[in-house]
Amino acid sequence: MGQVIKTGAIVVKSTGSWTTVRLPDGRHYVCKIKGQFRMRDIRHTNPVAIGDKVEVELDDQNSHGMVTDIYPRENYIIRKATKLSKVSHIIAANLDHAYLIATLANPRTSNGFIDRFLVTAEGYKIPASIIFNKTDIYSRELTDEMEKLKAMYNAAGYPCHCVSALTGSGVEALRTLLKGKLSLFSGHSGAGKSALIRAIDPALMPRVGSISEMHKKGMHTTTFAEMYELSVGGFIIDTPGIKEFGLYDFEKSEIHRCFPEMDRLLSQCQYTNCSHTHEPGCAVKSALDTGTVSRLRYNSYLSILNDPI
Numbered sequence: 431m432g433q434v435i436k437t438g439a440i441v442v443k444s445t446g447s448w449t450t451v452r453l454p455d456g457r458h459y460v461c462k463i464k465g466q467f468r469m470r471d472i473r474h475t476n477p478v479a480i481g482d483k484v485e486v487e488l489d490d491q492n493s494h495g496m497v498t499d500i501y502p503r504e505n506y507i508i509r510k511a512t513k514l515s516k517v518s519h520i521i522a523a524n525l526d527h528a529y530l531i532a533t534l535a536n537p538r539t540s541n542g543f544i545d546r547f548l549v550t551a552e553g554y555k556i557p558a559s560i561i562f563n564k565t566d567i568y569s570r571e572l573t574d575e576m577e578k579l580k581a582m583y584n585a586a587g588y589p590c591h592c593v594s595a596l597t598g599s600g601v602e603a604l605r606t607l608l609k610g611k612l613s614l615f616s617g618h619s620g621a622g623k624s625a626l627i628r629a630i631d632p633a634l635m636p637r638v639g640s641i642s643e644m645h646k647k648g649m650h651t652t653t654f655a656e657m658y659e660l661s662v663g664g665f666i667i668d669t670p671g672i673k674e675f676g677l678y679d680f681e682k683s684e685i686h687r688c689f690p691e692m693d694r695l696l697s698q699c700q701y702t703n704c705s706h707t708h709e710p711g712c713a714v715k716s717a718l719d720t721g722t723v724s725r726l727r728y729n730s731y732l733s734i735l736n737d738p739i
Contacts, residue, residue, distance in 0.1 A: 433488045434498075440524075441482040441497075442657035442665075449478055449497060451486050452657075461486055461495040475511050479503075479520040480655040480667050481612060505554045507614060510676030518678040522614045522655060522667050527607075528558045531617035531626065534572045536564065539618055541579075545689075545730035546675040547616065548588060552688035553680060559589040561604070561615075563622040566594040582724045587690040595625040605630050610664045612657075619671025627658065627668055634658045677737060685734055686714075691723055692731065707732070 438454030451461050463478050478484070478497060485499035506523040510516075522528075530547045532539035544560065551558035560583055562576050580590040591607075593600035608630065615623045627634055655669045680688075686706055687693050692714050696704065700711025706728075717723040 435486045435488070437483075439484050439486045440657075441478055441480055441484060443654060444476060444478055444480060445654050446476075451484060451495070451497065452659075453486070459486065459488060459495050461497050463497050475517055475519045479506065479523045480657055480669075481506075481523040481525060483524060505556050507550055507554065507556065507616070508678050509550065509672070510678050521616060521669055524612065525556050525614050525667075526611035528556045528614045528616065529561050530558065531561050531563050531615055531621040531623050533564045533618070533621045534562070534576055535567060537618050537620045539621065541726055542730055542733055543618070543675055544583075545727065546677055546734065549680075549685065549688040549734065550675070550677060552690065553684070559591065561591045561593055561626070563593055563595060563626055565592050565599060566597045582726065585691065585724070586727060593626065595622045595629040598629060601626075601629045605660075605662060608660060608664050608666060609662045612665045612667070614667045614669065616669050616672065618673070621671070623668055623671075627666055630666070631658070631660050631662070633661055677734065682735055685731065689727060689731055691717075691727065695723070705735075707735070 435453055439451050441449050442452045442458065443450035447463055449461050449463060451459050453459065478500060482503065483501040484497045485501070486495045487498050488495040503523040505525060507521040507525065507528055508518050509521065511519045528547075528551045530539075530544060532544055548558055548560075560580075562580065565573070565576070568576060576592065580592065583590050591600055591604055593604060595601070604626075615627065617623055655667055657665050657667045659665055683703075683705070686696070692706060695713040695717055696702075698713035699706070699709070701709050704712055704714075706712050706714040714723055714728070718725055718728055
């Protein structure tokens with residue numbers, strides 16, 4: 431082997447045993463993963479994740495290389511590989527911001543899915559936002575519903591953006607937010623992640639899929655997560671569609687801490703270890719009666735507590 435790149439190399443695509451790595455000078459190299467990483471942590475389906483900072487050893491011809499070390503992650507978004515699995519999948523690492531692409535039609539993103547994503551981001555200290563896409567197809571009723579959801583999540587502390595990848599509505603404001611940052615786009619298949627990335631930067635060409643007419647759900651087109659460099663500066667990660675978002679490596683006693691609007695009220699509860707479920711003098715349950723805490727979000731909290739975490 432030849433040159434060793436110790437700093438500045440970052441994983442921009444991973445397909446299992448092979449990864450594509452971006453060097454500090456902007457060049458991309460296909461690299462194998464050293465065998466020890468595949469055995470280091472068998473609880474993860476992917477030993478190397480998009481966004482990982484790595485050490486790379488290039489061959490003498492500088493055409494391929496080997497990932498020889500993975501540096502500690504600042505943060506990451508992780509989920510269970512399947513609903514009941516004890517194995518996890520790291521979606522992306524070292525993020526500046528995580529965006530969940532949500533749609534209220536074709537397909538519909540449930541509140542439970544949104545809240546599980548936000549809990550994971552909160553648990554790993556990643557700033558998160560919600561992008562409501564496909565606003566061009568919403569009826570008046572769906573638009574009203576979107577505005578209510580937007581108000582609910584804004585009150586919880588999560589910025590919301592209403593966009594249409596098709597018409598371009600809201601895209602310019604989003605482009606400005608992404609500038610100079612490493613951002614993740616995640617969500618269901620068919621939510622329009624790839625189409626939105628193309629609208630943000632027409633020079634990028636991630637594959638755009640269609641919707642299954644039978645089930646009104648997205649057809650998988652993004653097979654592997656991939657990082658794209660934006661012409662305005664910064665990077666965006668496009669990910670395969672996710673059907674379910676199972677929480678991984680959480681203690682149930684920690685979950686309420688990942689609902690900011692509930693965590694803010696803990697000091698007002700009668701008990702310092704209040705679970706906000708049955709205890710007397712619970713400030714969260716009182717806030718439900720006044721509408722300060724959304725019952726929809728609270729129901730998500732209860733549902734997560736009942737998950738086999």
